[in-house]
Amino acid sequence: EIVMTQSPATLSVSPGERATLSCRASQSVSSNLAWYQQKPGQAPRLLIYGASTRATGIPARFSGSGSGTEFTLTISSLQSEDFAVYYCQQYNNWPTFGQGTKVEIK
Amino acid sequence: QVQLVQSGAEVKKPGSSVKVSCKASGGTFSSYAISWVRQAPGQGLEWMGGIIPIFGTANYAQKFQGRVTITADESTSTAYMELSSLRSEDTAVYYCARGRVGATMKHAFDIWGQGTMVTVSS
Numbered sequence: 712e713i714v715m716t717q718s719p720a721t722l723s724v725s726p727g728e729r730a731t732l733s734c735r736a737s738q739s740v741s742s743n744l745a746w747y748q749q750k751p752g753q754a755p756r757l758l759i760y761g762a763s764t765r766a767t768g769i770p771a772r773f774s775g776s777g778s779g780t781e782f783t784l785t786i787s788s789l790q791s792e793d794f795a796v797y798y799c800q801q802y803n804n805w806p807t808f809g810q811g812t813k814v815e816i817k
Numbered sequence: 818q819v820q821l822v823q824s825g826a827e828v829k830k831p832g833s834s835v836k837v838s839c840k841a842s843g844g845t846f847s848s849y850a851i852s853w854v855r856q857a858p859g860q861g862l863e864w865m866g867g868i869i870p871i872f873g874t875a876n877y878a879q880k881f882q883g884r885v886t887i888t889a890d891e892s893t894s895t896a897y898m899e900l901s902s903l904r905s906e907d908t909a910v911y912y913c914a915r916g917r918v919g920a921t922m923k924h925a926f927d928i929w930g931q932g933t934m935v936t937v938s939s
Contacts, residue, residue, distance in 0.1 A: 712879070745925035747862075754912055754929035755862065766917075766927060798862055802923045805878060806852065806864040 713737055713801050717809035723817040730786040732812045734799035739779045743803035746775055746784045749811075750795045758797075759784065789814070819844035821851075821913050821930035828936045834901040837933045839913030846894035847871040850916035852926060853887060853898040855909040865911075867922040868896060876922060903937045910934050 714737040724730045734744070742762040747755035757766040759775035762782060772787040786793055794816055799809040824838040839851060852867030866877035870889035877885055886899045896913055911933045914926035 743923070747926075754914075754932055755926075756929075757917070757925055757927045760917060760925035760927075766925075800862070800925065802925060804923065805876070806923065806926075808854075808862040808864070810861045 713740060713804055713807050715799055715801055715807055715809035717799055717812050719812060721813045721815060723815050724789050725817045726791060727788050730789055730814055732784040732797055734782040734809050736780045736801055740801040740803035742778045743801055744782050745800045745802065747798045747800065748795045749798065755798065819915065819928050821915065821928055823913060823930040823933045826934040828938065829903050831904055831937055831939055833903050834899060835903060835935050836897055836899040837911050839896045839930050841894040847891050848919045850922040851889065851896040852914050852916065852922055854912045854914055857909040865898070869920055869922065905937050908935065908937050
């Protein structure tokens with residue numbers, strides 16, 4: 712099983728600031744990586760797939776980068792609706808998720 | 818636009834089984850993988866397994882092998898997840914999710930059901 716490790720567990724950011732979230736895979740997953748946003752009481756929403764391709768309807772302030780074992784999700788200027796938990800997921804093999812990063816208001 | 822609608826909340830006794838349904842509407846069902854992902858209270862996401870309805874064969878995460886059965890009914894565009902030998906640790910929200918690309922479970926999930934809360938308690 713490929714283990715996904717996200718850091719930090721919690722990120723405190725002020726509205727309008729940039730947020731950088733990290734995800735590391737225990738072995739190479741090529742570019743087979745997705746990012747999700749989840750708000751309380753809601754299902755996850757796909758943000759990024761293929762490590763860097765935004766899903767339909769996702770604002771341009773969300774961007775993904777990386778390949779192999781190191782990945783980054785960047786939110787360029789945090790809006791109030793962006794405070795949530797973010798998960799990475801690899802699908803190079805049977806899917807596995809990271810434990811999540813909570814982005815909270817500073 | 819495809820939507821996935823899941824069955825309602827369940828309360829089960831330890832040792833029993835639960836079967837959750839996931840009905841697709843508004844688009845193609847058979848050629849896209851449907852996976853099941855669970856989330857225990859306050860915890861992260863965990864892939865349990867999935868099925869590609871047109872092939873009919875399910876694949877399961879090793880952790881759930883022998884305890885979970887995933888099926889699909891093409892005639893009603895509905896997928897099912899049955900979990901047996903329930904224990905308190907199975908208390909979670911169970912989601913169905915569709916793979917973004919057809920005919921593979923190894924992809925991102927672009928459409929999710931609303932989730933079904935399963936509570937296991939004596």
